[in-house]
Amino acid sequence: xxxxxxxxxxxxxxxxxxxxxxxxxxxxxxxxxxxxxxxxxxxxxxxxxxxxxxxxxxxxxxxxxxxxxxxxxxxxxxxxxxxxxxxxxxxxxxxxxxxxxxxxxxxxxxxxxxxxxxxxxxxxxxxxxxxxxxxxxxxxxxxxxxxxxxxxxxxxxxxxxxxxxxxxxxxxxxxxxxxxxxxxxxxxxxxxxxxxxxxxxxxxxxxxxxxxxxxxxxxxxxxxxxxxxxxxxxxxxxxxxxxxxxxxxxxxxxxxxxxxxxxxxxxxxxxxxxxxxxxxxxxxxxxxxxxxxxxxxxxxxxxxxxxxxxxxxxx
Amino acid sequence: xxxxxxxxxxxxxxxxxxxxxxxxxxxxxxxxxxxxxxxxxxxxxxxxxxxxxx
Numbered sequence: 134x135x136x137x138x139x140x141x142x143x144x145x146x147x148x149x150x151x152x153x154x155x156x157x158x159x160x161x162x163x164x165x166x167x168x169x170x171x172x173x174x175x176x177x178x179x180x181x182x183x184x185x186x187x188x189x190x191x192x193x194x195x196x197x198x199x200x201x202x203x204x205x206x207x208x209x210x211x212x213x214x215x216x217x218x219x220x221x222x223x224x225x226x227x228x229x230x231x232x233x234x235x236x237x238x239x240x241x242x243x244x245x246x247x248x249x250x251x252x253x254x255x256x257x258x259x260x261x262x263x264x265x266x267x268x269x270x271x272x273x274x275x276x277x278x279x280x281x282x283x284x285x286x287x288x289x290x291x292x293x294x295x296x297x298x299x300x301x302x303x304x305x306x307x308x309x310x311x312x313x314x315x316x317x318x319x320x321x322x323x324x325x326x327x328x329x330x331x332x333x334x335x336x337x338x339x340x341x342x343x344x345x346x347x348x349x350x351x352x353x354x355x356x357x358x359x360x361x362x363x364x365x366x367x368x369x370x371x372x373x374x375x376x377x378x379x380x381x382x383x384x385x386x387x388x389x390x391x392x393x394x395x396x397x398x399x400x401x402x403x404x405x406x407x408x409x410x411x412x413x414x415x416x417x418x419x420x421x422x423x424x425x426x427x428x429x430x431x432x433x434x435x436x437x438x439x440x441x442x443x444x445x446x447x448x
Numbered sequence: 449x450x451x452x453x454x455x456x457x458x459x460x461x462x463x464x465x466x467x468x469x470x471x472x473x474x475x476x477x478x479x480x481x482x483x484x485x486x487x488x489x490x491x492x493x494x495x496x497x498x499x500x501x502x
Binding site for chain 2: 189
């Protein structure tokens with residue numbers, strides 16, 4: 134008996150999948166963003182949540198996010214097989230079949246939504262269900278292969294977790310949770326377009342209508358600058374609302390100056406300059422974008438902690 | 449000495465089986481924990497019945 138079999142779907146020999154391969158279907162790195170922003174949304178809310186229920190809520194939100202990742206991999210297996218960045222994912226690598234990914238995605242989606250509803254409230258569960266639907270159906274199945282605005286609109290899916298965290302605590306939506314949504318929503322396009330600039334051939338080969346493919350690389354650089362300016366205005370303005378405060382504002386000002394500088398440098402460069410240093414500025418901007426989001430939400434978390442201790446200076 | 453030789457499938461899938469086992473234990477722990485928290489907080493208490501006095 135052998136531990137390999139031929140997979141007619143991908144044309145590869147399938148090796149025995151390990152537990153880690155199934156876990157990789159859930160996109161663990163994306164999950165960290167989901168967990169962290171949902172956690173901040175939960176703690177920034179004015180209503181306290183029992184620690185164990187809070188822990189379970191974050192876990193179910195993470196599982197829901199992971200489930201949508203598995204469904205995304207099921208649908209996009211053909212694209213993943215072509216793109217260098219995604220070729221080693223479990224389905225194109227021939228370790229997990231598309232049917233398995235679909236089954237895991239559907240089962241975990243139902244599990245996470247039902248358990249979030251039972252553990253907390255059905256509004257939060259409904260929001261999680263909508264997020265999964267939005268990421269899988271609206272973004273993955275519809276927008277991604279159809280419009281260069283795929284990242285802009287699809288970014289909403291990644292922006293929902295802090296709203297779900299807030300809804301877990303309060304049972305509803307408020308200006309603060311919408312602001313946290315907007316922060317992630319506006320951050321997504323420059324983050325992904327920077328990636329598209331230095332992962333040059335990937336999207337071309339996969340025939341995904343990224344902005345770099347449909348409108349050219351010059352237009353993408355302009356778009357990064359414009360979205361970064363809009364993001365900076367929003368991020369700094371949020372400092373004057375109830376989720377902000379002096380610590381948040383200091384972090385936001387420093388990071389937005391750095392982010393704007395990076396976007397400005399990207400805008401000034403042309404392809405020859407970028408290729409000469411192997412897209413160093415674009416890569417630095419992409420790395421900074423990761424720090425940018427974590428630091429902003431970290432600052433919101435600190436402000437919320439200070440408020441709860443009665444040391445908040447803003448509210 | 450064991451009566452029958454273990455099938456190689458068991459050794460090949462050992463890691464996966466341990467993972468699934470731990471997941472199931474985790475689910476049980478979460479359901480149990482949630483039940484304890486919800487019940488002790490009184491989430492599932494039935495409303496007090498009112499008696500009509502004649």
